[in-house]
Amino acid sequence: MKKIILLIAICISVSTIAQSPSARFKDGLKIYLNDDSTKYIQGTGLAQIWLRYNDNNPGSTIYGSPKKETFDVGLRRVRYQIMGQVSKKVFFYTQFGINSFNSLSARKPGLFLHDVTAEYKIYKNYFTLGAGLNGWNGTCRYTSSGVGNILGMDLPTIEESTNDVTDQFVRKLGVYAKGQIGGLDYRIAAANPFPVQNSLTTVATLNGTNTAAYSTKAPEMQHQGYLKWQFFDKENNLLPYSAGSYLGKKHILNVGSGFTYQKDAMWYRNAKMDTISAPMQQFALDVFYDSYLNKEKQNAITAYAAYLNYNFGPNYIRNAGAMNTANGTTGTASFNSYGNNVPLIGTGQVVYAQAAYLFKKDLFGKNGTIQPYASSSYAMYQKLKDPVLIYDIGLNWIIAGQNSKISLDYQSRPIFNTDSKGDIRETKSARRGQVVLQYQVSF
Numbered sequence: 389m390k391k392i393i394l395l396i397a398i399c400i401s402v403s404t405i406a407q408s409p410s411a412r413f414k415d416g417l418k419i420y421l422n423d424d425s426t427k428y429i430q431g432t433g434l435a436q437i438w439l440r441y442n443d444n445n446p447g448s449t450i451y452g453s454p455k456k457e458t459f460d461v462g463l464r465r466v467r468y469q470i471m472g473q474v475s476k477k478v479f480f481y482t483q484f485g486i487n488s489f490n491s492l493s494a495r496k497p498g499l500f501l502h503d504v505t506a507e508y509k510i511y512k513n514y515f516t517l518g519a520g521l522n523g524w525n526g527t528c529r530y531t532s533s534g535v536g537n538i539l540g541m542d543l544p545t546i547e548e549s550t551n552d553v554t555d556q557f558v559r560k561l562g563v564y565a566k567g568q569i570g571g572l573d574y575r576i577a578a579a580n581p582f583p584v585q586n587s588l589t590t591v592a593t594l595n596g597t598n599t600a601a602y603s604t605k606a607p608e609m610q611h612q613g614y615l616k617w618q619f620f621d622k623e624n625n626l627l628p629y630s631a632g633s634y635l636g637k638k639h640i641l642n643v644g645s646g647f648t649y650q651k652d653a654m655w656y657r658n659a660k661m662d663t664i665s666a667p668m669q670q671f672a673l674d675v676f677y678d679s680y681l682n683k684e685k686q687n688a689i690t691a692y693a694a695y696l697n698y699n700f701g702p703n704y705i706r707n708a709g710a711m712n713t714a715n716g717t718t719g720t721a722s723f724n725s726y727g728n729n730v731p732l733i734g735t736g737q738v739v740y741a742q743a744a745y746l747f748k749k750d751l752f753g754k755n756g757t758i759q760p761y762a763s764s765s766y767a768m769y770q771k772l773k774d775p776v777l778i779y780d781i782g783l784n785w786i787i788a789g790q791n792s793k794i795s796l797d798y799q800s801r802p803i804f805n806t807d808s809k810g811d812i813r814e815t816k817s818a819r820r821g822q823v824v825l826q827y828q829v830s831f
Contacts, residue, residue: 417831421474429472434485434536434830436464438711442728442822445803447721448714450492458713458727462490464542464826465535467502471627477509481627487557488711502559513625514567521556524564524577524628526612526646528672528694532558532628537790539632539690539744539761541782541797541826542710546740546765549670549698549733552589553602553706554581554653560610566625568618573625573642576613581650583607592706599771600656600666600701600735607653610668614646620679631678633759635789636686636746639679647671654701666701685748690761696738705734705771713822723804723812728822730801731776734769746786756792759784774814776802795826 421427442458449455467485474480483503507518518524525531530547545551548558562579584591584602592601619641623631634640653668674694681687707729714727724730742763751757764779782797803818 427473427475429470432467432469432536432831434465434467434828436466436535436826436828438462438464438490439825440711440713440822442713443820444714444727445722445724445729445820446818447718448726449716449718450714452716454718455714460490460711460713462488462711464488464711466499467535468499478506479509479626480506490711490713492712492715500556502557514569516566517563518566519563521559521561522564522577522579522628523559524566524575524612525558525648526575526577526614527648527670528614528646528674528696529616529630529642529644529676529692530632530694531614531646531648532630534627534629534631536828536830537631537633537635539692539742540763540780540784541795541824544740544742544763544765545708545710546732546738546767546778547672547694547696549648550581550668551708553584553587553591554607554610554650556582562610564628566628568622568625571618571622572615573618573623574613574615575625575628577611579610579612581607581610581653594655594657594663597657597659597661598702600654600704603652603655603665605652605655605665608651610648610650610653612646612648614644616642616644616676618642630676632692632742633690633744633746634678634688635759635786636680636688636749640676641679642676643674644676645671645673654704656701656703667699668701669699670696672696682748686746687748688746689744690746691741691743693741694739696740698733698735698738700733700735703735703771705731705769708732722815722818723806724801728801728820730778731767731769731772731804734767734771736767736769736771738765738767740765744784756785756787759786771812772804772814773811774802774804776804776814778802790828791830793828795824795828797824797826798822799824 418430469483471481484499484501486497505520505522509516523532530544533543560579564577566575594601621638621640648670650668652665654666676692678690709728712727717726744761746759747757760783762781767776778801780799785794800821802814805815
């Protein structure tokens with residue numbers, strides 16, 4: 389009898405909430421807490437599923453078995469967000485999920501926190517202070533990428549230079565300030581980087597002379613900032629993550645510049661084998677253009693270009709590969725190491741660019757439209773004698789905006805080897821490629 393009474397009470401409570409004008413569902417999974425909809429709690433979810441063929445780097449193995457090529461299915465990202473405007477000035481944001489889960493990953497991965505922040509609006513939209521585990525990064529636009537609206541199949545990971553080394557998938561514990569004043573959008577942040585000793589990524593240690601690695605000393609504070617001038621439509625700065633494409637809904641031209649600095653983040657040995665500490669310094673300039681050509685048809689052009697100057701100390705280089713397709717090498721391995729690794733981040737200079745054309749909305753009626761794209765990074769790193777050229781060509785099938793999207797992508801990457809003089813150069817005839825079919829679903 390008690391259970392029946394309890395069930396009736398719950399039903400009455402739910403019915404009361406549903407009928408109340410101050411708490412109702414609209415605009416998706418969003419509960420408004422007052423009559424004018426200025427207070428709310430919102431939830432979102434996203435999954436990106438990869439079907440991939442990869443031509444593995446020379447000498448790649450999976451648990452000791454040589455593997456020339458790999459076909460795999462993986463979860464590139466699974467994310468959930470809960471956020472809310474709980475008062476006129478207070479906003480909270482949380483994000484959790486998993487990244488890069490394939491057959492080589494540890495089984496039963498646990499959802500982990502990406503973001504947990506709370507912020508207070510000091511004065512209008514001009515000045516807001518916040519703190520917590522956050523992605524309010526500096527350097528450039530896609531150091532903080534919006535994963536739900538990526539232009540291509542994947543993020544420009546070359547702009548996420550410390551990903552999972554001294555941060556948690558580009559997030560760190562710290563404080564930040566943000567705001568928009570006219571056309572100016574700014575962010576500045578100070579954070580405690582995570583020690584490299586508790587990184588889940590393999591981090592290079594000191595080896596030889598005049599080759600920098602991350603220091604294992606207690607990390608100093610990291611300082612970051614990014615400014616952009618918005619010439620036309622304004623972008624929302626409620627969250628730190630920048631959109632890759634607005635799918636013909638906006639008219640945007642932004643020019644930005646940013647930096648990241650951390651004292652004594654790196655170290656190296658000189659010719660006398662003395663250990664010398666060095667700062668990590670990053671600087672970037674970028675421009676983003678995303679605009680409809682016809683406002684009603686919503687056909688659009690998207691273009692982005694960035695110049696990055698990375699200084700991690702002398703000859704620093706880091707190999708990386710998204711959701712790697714192998715986990716070991718034979719004695720004939722290249723400098724890239726196994727799977728789909730490539731020399732991605734290093735001391736030197738980088739030019740990155742991407743562009744796309746979006747056909748008119750409803751090109752295929754209820755089956756959406758298409759968006760062909762291309763992207764490329766060209767890096768000149770101190771450690772390497774040849775540039776690192778990586779390029780992608782692909783097509784997005786926009787079925788229901790960013791909520792249902794299929795992407796087909798081909799990526800080409802270089803293979804580097806050490807020659808008889810000890811120089812690390814690209815082996816021109818040895819480039820490798822991968823083909824990825826991704827389905828993205830979100831709410």
